[in-house]
Amino acid sequence: MTIRQVAEAADVSIATVSRAMRGSSTVRADLADRVRVAAAELGYRPNPAAQGLATGVTRMIGVVVPTLANPYFDDVIKSLNAAASAAGYRMLVADANEDPDEELELSHGLLRQVDALVLVSPRMPVNALRILEDEARPVVVVNRAADGVGLPFVAVDTYAAMAAICGHLGSLGHTDVAYLAGPAGSWPQQERWRAITAAGGAGLRVTAVPAGSTIEAGYMALESALDHAPTAVMCFNDLVAIGALSRLAELGIDAPREMSVTGFDDIAFARFVRPPLTTAASPQAELGRQAWSLVAQVLAGNRPTAPAPLPAPLIIRESTAAPRERTGEHGRGRDPGRGSREGTGSVHRSPGTMPGD
Amino acid sequence: MTIRQVAEAADVSIATVSRAMRGSSTVRADLADRVRVAAAELGYRPNPAAQGLATGVTRMIGVVVPTLANPYFDDVIKSLNAAASAAGYRMLVADANEDPDEELELSHGLLRQVDALVLVSPRMPVNALRILEDEARPVVVVNRAADGVGLPFVAVDTYAAMAAICGHLGSLGHTDVAYLAGPAGSWPQQERWRAITAAGGAGLRVTAVPAGSTIEAGYMALESALDHAPTAVMCFNDLVAIGALSRLAELGIDAPREMSVTGFDDIAFARFVRPPLTTAASPQAELGRQAWSLVAQVLAGNRPTAPAPLPAPLIIRESTAAPRERTGEHGRGRDPGRGSREGTGSVHRSPGTMPGD
DNA sequence: CTGTTAGCGCGTTCAG
DNA sequence: CTGAACGCGCTAACAG
Secondary structure (H helix, E strand, O other): OOHHHHHHHHOOOHHHHHHHHOOOOOOOHHHHHHHHHHHHHHOOOOOHHHHHHHHOOOOEEEEEEOOOOOHHHHHHHHHHHHHHHHOOOEEEEEEOOOOHHHHHHHHHHHHOOOOEEEEEOOOOOHHHHHHHHOOOOOEEEEOOOOOOOOOOEEOEOHHHHHHHHHHHHHHHOOOEEEEEEOOOOOHHHHHHHHHHHHHHOOOOEEEEEEOOOOHHHHHHHHHHHHOOOOOEEEEOOHHHHHHHHHHHHHOOOOOOOOOEEEOOEOOHHHHOEOOOOEEEEOOHHHHHHHHHHHHHHHHOOOOOOOOOOEOOOEEOOOOOOOOOOOEOEOOOOOOHHHHOOOOOOOOOOOOOOOOOO | OOHHHHHHHHOOOHHHHHHHHOOOOOOOHHHHHHHHHHHHHHOOOOOHHHHHHHHOOOOEEEEEEOOOOOHHHHHHHHHHHHHHHHOOOEEEEEEOOOOHHHHHHHHHHHHOOOOEEEEEOOOOOHHHHHHHHOOOOOEEEEOOOOOOOOOOEEOEOHHHHHHHHHHHHHHHOOOEEEEEEOOOOOHHHHHHHHHHHHHHHOOOEEEEEEOOOOHHHHHHHHHHHHOOOOOEEEEOOHHHHHHHHHHHHHOOOOOOOOOEEEOOEOOHHHHOEOOOOEEEEOOHHHHHHHHHHHHHHHHOOOOOOOOOOEOOOEEOOOOOOOOOOOEOEOOOOOOHHHHOOOOOOOOOOOOOOOOOO
């Protein structure tokens, strides 16, 4: 089914078909109708590749996410897709598997076949971002303030939200807290840590423990966080918090009575885990919408107006409480039951050791 | 950056560049090198649209899911994408928002621009599926046995898994159970119901209540399920189960002591909610892999070998238990505290009424 | 307002 | 083994 067959059936030239299909006003009404009828009967749909070649416009956007396994990113791309879809755009998604190199590689590949690229929480280094800046196609970034990089972006006010979490813990009476840190290249991770160190002045003594961004990462890292005898552990995100809670339960440490736990993002499941997570409610849907808005602005040839950082309100649920009275020892940091297991002292256990059921 | 510039730089014809780039063996080694060097230096990447137009192959697959908001589908497409990506294919994803019409429309649109289409749990009617069958491009289906439709597909052995759930409940001593049903056009929903009715012969009396596929749907529908005085409620999927559990907790009905609850899918969060969900462990990753395998086979020109239904083992956690002793009334079906609220008696409450925190 | 025609960038015959 | 030339299906000048 090509444009030519439609032209023949409607007894017009292919140019007229082309114009009629795109609703050009410079085409006589009756001819346009004839074309539309013929097209409908033949089930004709223009070939996107050909259109792309001819116009240089694909009506596709590329999206690269660190992983599809985090509902947070899924929510963002769902919203982004809804907005793009309403504007007649399709979405080519790529999963970088938390690998900064793959992220850049995928970005380059995608840039050849889309009109614009959206990078969600990219972990790639700044200079990689800068390379992308020089590409012919617009690149928009979500949740990464590009320091010295001129890419348009939307981001959550991570700093303020993390500060609120610290404040919450502080007002509860916590002083010694651990932080299960996120992936190295992650801007949200950097911002959270920045807020945490600032909170040091406000009376919180926080020690960071490398973890990651998954349930398993939280599960694995929790135990070494205990070495610092904290009364609370703040987690990079809700997934990590869920993993941490799971390990705490296994160790017989009650949250929040013996240990407070906080997450970040407020994914849909955060309120249903046990105990319900105190966290920061990141506006995923709004991020997606704004990202599309930026894309649309750039595609329209305008310099986009930089959106203000999006607030992520503190959601206080049941995973945080006042620290219990100290009884000689700090928390359960030196609980004898723990030392007997292998792997104690190392930050990570070998992968795959989180038990099933 | 076109092929022509590379040809010029390497001082060869564009045909040679074309051949060299795709590793044609009929090109002299030194020439091939010269081309590769030039291409690398110029950062040349072939234009996918042009390639697509010339060859009729886009190296893209389309994927349409009922919604991106269910981690189940995200897990499937993550796995599908991993396999496709390894084969050099990109993934164009479309979200049908649980709308059968949109599903078909998206499918048609996508078929023009991809080499193959994967439909995940399509809700569209059989005749729509049949239309897709006649398309030029291969269409592969996940989790929908196409009755009388010849589309290649992979599916979970939903019937057996649901039968196992029924058996589990039966062996616990339950006899009156409610079923929070999934979306109308959903094949998994049909299969689950088929297994349930078969279980009727095995001693389970099940009444179905329309719900849906989301947390909110489960939350909304739970109460009307109570009207039938069940001692257990089986849910279409884990999301619905989580919603049901949430509403039960609100009503002060303890699960599993006063009410057993089962899910389906075993999404990652199923074991972390309270109480941890008894459910069937659907192999999302395997579904994605097999779906790609089918696509690859068809693209290679082979008639694909139909994979056996994938088992979804029963996972018994804490959301199910023996029914408690009956005391005159069945369960809490007629608890006086409930009748005073508005909306009792209707299956659905108005949307958006599930409280936040 | 309509039709003719020249590319868009690339793969691929077909001669050499 | 290489290069010249054609065509993939469509859009956009341009001429009528």
